[in-house]
Amino acid sequence: MKSFTFLVAGFIAGIYLSWPGIIISKNWKCFNEIIEKSADNKISLKAVLEVSPSYFIKNKNRSSKIRIIADACFR
Numbered sequence: 001m002k003s004f005t006f007l008v009a010g011f012i013a014g015i016y017l018s019w020p021g022i023i024i025s026k027n028w029k030c031f032n033e034i035i036e037k038s039a040d041n042k043i044s045l046k047a048v049l050e051v052s053p054s055y056f057i058k059n060k061n062r063s064s065k066i067r068i069i070a071d072a073c074f075r
Contacts, residue, residue, distance in 0.1 A: 019074030030073040 021027040 021074040
């Protein structure tokens with residue numbers, strides 16, 4: 001149980017250090033808006049500017065899409 005608690009605390013700390021804005025509700029609204037607009041193919045300029053060129057070259061998978069959107073909103 002002690003190691004599980006340590007693992008969860010480390011995971012939460014790692015997420016917070018990577019995306020410090022994850023606890024701000026305004027950033028979650030940004031995240032949800034990008035998800036909704038991407039369904040309609042109306043992606044915001046902020047999200048497009050955060051995309052690295054290697055993303056377009058490599059295969060697109062779901063986890064990298066979430067990472068890019070999170071980088072656009074939570075950093």
